[in-house]
Amino acid sequence: MKPINLIIADDHELFRNGLNELLKKYDDVHVVALVEDGNELFKELEKHKDIAIVLLDITMPNMDGFQVLNKLKNSDNNIKPIVISMHDEGNYIASCAKNGAYSYLLKNTDQDELIKTIRIVNGGKKYFQPQIAEKMINYMSEQSVSENILSNKEKEVLDLISKGLTTKEIAKRLFVSSRTIETHRANIIKKLEVKNTAELIKKATEINLI
Amino acid sequence: MKPINLIIADDHELFRNGLNELLKKYDDVHVVALVEDGNELFKELEKHKDIAIVLLDITMPNMDGFQVLNKLKNSDNNIKPIVISMHDEGNYIASCAKNGAYSYLLKNTDQDELIKTIRIVNGGKKYFQPQIAEKMINYMSEQSVSENILSNKEKEVLDLISKGLTTKEIAKRLFVSSRTIETHRANIIKKLEVKNTAELIKKATEINLI
DNA sequence: CTAAAAATCAGTATAAATACGGATGCTATT
């Protein structure tokens, strides 16, 4: 039976080394390398082709955890990242889940949970603790408090804009003049405090409007 | 001690009535009404001002579950919706979570889980079973397979576009001519098969590019 | 090494969006 090869990426040396010591107790886990940022991580991944898991901190210099997740997701390998972070905010958790993290642990997790998570993830399964999943869900649902700031017409117009229709096309569809649609768009842009349509669509999706 | 007042909204009569019978066993739960779509639900909510929970099906005629969630979220009340659905696809679950569902149960859930969920939700806490949360997380992370279709420069430009910068501003920031940025944007639009910047930003967020 | 992308720049023309103005009728709330 071969051990689980993993790399620890964290910019705090004490934490990194502590984790390493801690994992020495487990025969089925082999810490291949300790690195302090994303760049070093990818150098190590070049050298070692049999890495199963990366324990990943979010806040690191040069290349941070989010960037690492993204790069891992877009290269074909079967390295499974486990995020270990001190932030328990929902937006961090949701971003990590979105970017392919196999788990999200807080730094105050006990070692039983850690080794349990490593083993589950090594089996190819994602594992998010209930309280972590809960924070993420709360964050997602709180994203939109703002639906009321737009009128129904404005929401309708916004939806059509986001579908790629031009002002003229929207006007025709809603049986009003182009001027009206332009005014609507201008008002929406003002209400959401953005500069132009591009930023508008981005913000609108962020706050769950479309 | 006052009972938990709830309404069941589901377009299948047998299921609705079955659920009702089932909940009669529990003294702390009081089924106030049974309705078969969202419109009826809101009529009942007008009549009864002390409803704590709505058991909500997704697929219903006239006004479906998503619309109900949305309307509930945007009106101020403390009705806590629990979605009971036969769909276990991640996108359904994620949408419900996003729109303020307090829980998401499958129709094959056993009654112990149901009553447990009702009691937890009545206490104001959201509760998503681990296997449900897992499906949602998987869905979220699978959203993007496509990052590779854009070059790094294109991603960089796309990011700046989404932040509301104009072509000229982006050109200045990246030390190239406006033409270059225009070409980049045109290429990005072509690659993602969209009509204009608005639709581009929408699609880019959908597939997790920004 | 060679072919294919990627990144850079250009001309010309049209379409669309944004920034300023300003106006009216309607509805809901106070």
Next chain:
DNA sequence: AATAGCATCCGTATTTATACTGATTTTTAG
């Protein structure tokens, strides 16, 4: 009855974005 917000409309001018065609250099991949 009055105020405020909404939806509707209009003019003018400027800025941006899009469409089409075309090109060079560098980088990447086979």
